[in-house]
Amino acid sequence: MKRIPQLFLILAILFSAFPLSPVQAQDASPWSEVFDENGNLRSDVVDLGVTTETPSWMSVDLPFGQSLQLDANYHRFQTADGNVVLAPSASTLFFMAMNPQESGLADSAGMMSNGYGSMITFLGLVAGDSLDWNRLQSERPQYKDPSQFWNAVLSGQENAWTWFSGWGFITKLLSMSFDDVAMRSAYLMYLNGARNCALIPGGCSGIVIPGDPEDPPPPVCPGPQVTIQQPTLTVKKLAPANPLVVGQDPEKRGADVQAMVTIPPVIFVWHEPIYEEEEFCRAANAGETPNCKTSNSSLVNDGVEDSELVFKECLRHVEYLPDAVASLQATATLDGASKAWITGQLGQTHYGASVHKESFALVPGFTTWSGSCNGGTCTAVANALKVPFADPGKFNLKLRVTTTGTQFQGVTITQPRNLSADGELQVYVTLPALVP
Numbered sequence: 416m417k418r419i420p421q422l423f424l425i426l427a428i429l430f431s432a433f434p435l436s437p438v439q440a441q442d443a444s445p446w447s448e449v450f451d452e453n454g455n456l457r458s459d460v461v462d463l464g465v466t467t468e469t470p471s472w473m474s475v476d477l478p479f480g481q482s483l484q485l486d487a488n489y490h491r492f493q494t495a496d497g498n499v500v501l502a503p504s505a506s507t508l509f510f511m512a513m514n515p516q517e518s519g520l521a522d523s524a525g526m527m528s529n530g531y532g533s534m535i536t537f538l539g540l541v542a543g544d545s546l547d548w549n550r551l552q553s554e555r556p557q558y559k560d561p562s563q564f565w566n567a568v569l570s571g572q573e574n575a576w577t578w579f580s581g582w583g584f585i586t587k588l589l590s591m592s593f594d595d596v597a598m599r600s601a602y603l604m605y606l607n608g609a610r611n612c613a614l615i616p617g618g619c620s621g622i623v624i625p626g627d628p629e630d631p632p633p634p635v636c637p638g639p640q641v642t643i644q645q646p647t648l649t650v651k652k653l654a655p656a657n658p659l660v661v662g663q664d665p666e667k668r669g670a671d672v673q674a675m676v677t678i679p680p681v682i683f684v685w686h687e688p689i690y691e692e693e694e695f696c697r698a699a700n701a702g703e704t705p706n707c708k709t710s711n712s713s714l715v716n717d718g719v720e721d722s723e724l725v726f727k728e729c730l731r732h733v734e735y736l737p738d739a740v741a742s743l744q745a746t747a748t749l750d751g752a753s754k755a756w757i758t759g760q761l762g763q764t765h766y767g768a769s770v771h772k773e774s775f776a777l778v779p780g781f782t783t784w785s786g787s788c789n790g791g792t793c794t795a796v797a798n799a800l801k802v803p804f805a806d807p808g809k810f811n812l813k814l815r816v817t818t819t820g821t822q823f824q825g826v827t828i829t830q831p832r833n834l835s836a837d838g839e840l841q842v843y844v845t846l847p848a849l850v851p
Contacts, residue, residue, distance in 0.1 A: 445524065445604055448494040456492070460500075462638035463491040464685070466617035467827040472514035473507070485510070486827060487518075489617045490638075499615055499622060501603040508601060511616070519616045524604040636686035636729035641828060644679035648836035650745055650814035653798070660844050661803045669801040670840060672777055674745045674784070674814050680735035680791025681821045681829050687732060690724040697721045735791030736821035736828060743786075743795055744815045745778040747840065753808020761807075771805035777812075793818075807844035813837055 449460060466489050473485040488504040501523075503511060511518040551558065558564045605615045651673060652658070658670035696707035696718040705716035754770050761768040777799040778784055786795030795816070804810065813835070820831040 445494070445496075445498055445606060448496055448498060449492070449500055449602070449604070457494075459495045461493045461635070463493055463499075463622065464639045465490050468617060470518065470616075472517040473510045486830065487511075487616065491617055491622075493622060497607055499605045501605070501616055502601065503603065503616070519605075519614065520603070522605065522614060524606045635726065636688050639686075640682075640684040642682040642684075643829060644682070646676065646678040646834055648674075648676050648814055648816060648834055650674045650812040650836055650838040652838075652840040657843050658804060658840075660807055660842055661805055663845055667801075667803065669803045670842065672745070672747065672799045672802060672812065672840065674743065674778060674795075674797045674799075676740055676743065676786070676793075676795040676814075676816050676834070678738050678740070678793045678818065678834075680793075681738050683734040683736050683821070683823055683828050685732050685734070686729040689727045689730050691727050692722050693725045694720060694722045734823055736823060737788035737791050737793050738818045738821050738829065738832065739788050739793045740784075740786040740795040740816055741819045741831065742817045743778055743784040743797060744776075745797065745799065746813050747775045747777055747802065747804075747810040748813070749773040749806055750809050750811050753806070753810075756808065757806060772803075773806065775802055775804075775810075777802065804840075804842040807842050810840045810842060811837065812840055 448457065450456060468487050469484060470487050473487050485506065487507045487510070489507065490502040492500040492502075494500070511520040515521040551564065555564070653671035653673045655668060655670065658664075658668065661667050661669055696709050698709055699705045699717065699719045703719050705718055707716055707718050707720050709718040749770065754773060757768055757770055775781070778797040781799035781802055782797050784795050784797035786793060788794075814837070816834040818832045818834065821828045
């Protein structure tokens with residue numbers, strides 16, 4: 416199991432300190448449309464699934480003129496009255512707090528009814544130790560304590576990145592973003608979001624506008640599900656059975672190393688609401704000519720024929736999405752014990768014994784790799800042949816792979832993954848015995 420990054424732990428501790436209070440019957444808060452008296456999502460809340468976008472406010476400037484663009488990730492819901500609720504991932508929530516206007520955070524009606532106070536605390540806990548407070552207070556003497564500074568950050572008056580004392584904190588944040596498990600610890604409320612969906616994070620995807628006769632009623636289907644299966648990675652010696660150092664091998668054979676990757680498909684399950692148009696007789700409006708009866712007891716036509724979309728079923732779809740290999744690297748490195756044996760014990764009996772070449776870049780270097788996908792399963796292989804190992808001992812083999820991530824109909828389903836595997840290869844040497 417991957418270790419949860421430090422930022423996730425801080426988020427978990429922080430938001431556990433602000434539990435969602437059960438909504439009482441007399442509470443007129445819009446949160447009563449989202450949660451029941453036990454703090455659970457109400458059954459009439461529509462799950463809109465996960466939305467991913469790449470906004471400009473999730474871009475980080477790196478040293479040497481480089482920059483990195485990250486994805487924003489939200490799980491969204493819609494209430495019966497058309498309000499929209501977002502559950503952003505931890506990294507998305509962080510950047511929303513850093514850019515409240517651009518991200519739409521400032522337009523929300525609150526975060527689990529706690530407002531922005533807990534967000535300020537969150538920023539102070541996470542980033543406070545990484546800010547150069549001496550420089551900040553000398554150049555901005557108006558800030559007497561950290562909370563005043565974070566209030567200015569949330570209102571858009573300050574850029575927090577300017578005051579970081581080093582790149583350690585940003586590096587940790589970027590590492591967390593790459594390995595983001597989409598932890599969600601907060602809900603953001605957007606009032607009348609269904610009528611202003613273009614102004615909220617994630618846009619209008621999946622949102623139903625209440626009262627629009629062209630739109631069908633909100634679907635009641637389950638939300639999407641994503642299952643990530645474990646890949647198989649190997650890096651190992653192929654031949655010969657007992658490779659000799661090339662200096663003792665008259666054929667200079669060396670050794671063959673193979674790297675292989677098999678990545679099962681990401682299983683994406685989604686449900687399509689199926690509607691059918693049904694005719695009915697509704698009450699006639701002023702100026703309309705009645706042509707049907709609204710009830711069996713009606714003696715004369717008192718209504719007009721109309722039609723409506725009626726929900727019938729949820730059609731389950733299962734997609735097997737390929738997560739292809741984007742890059743593959745393999746290396747071989749002589750371990751420390753073998754180097755010590757060569758320069759120590761072997762050097763005492765064989766004059767001039769030394770380490771000739773302790774590491775090799777196998778892929779790329781001795782070969783390239785090739786990959787393909789079939790039926791959602793992706794594979795990659797590389798064979799580094801006749802690698803001229805010149806030193807005896809154990810070589811540690813390392814395989815590192817990056818995947819492309821998965822998409823469905825133009826929407827990102829899973830982010831790229833960093834995968835790795837280790838192996839070893841033994842190289843032998845023949846030591847002549849002294850005969851008296």
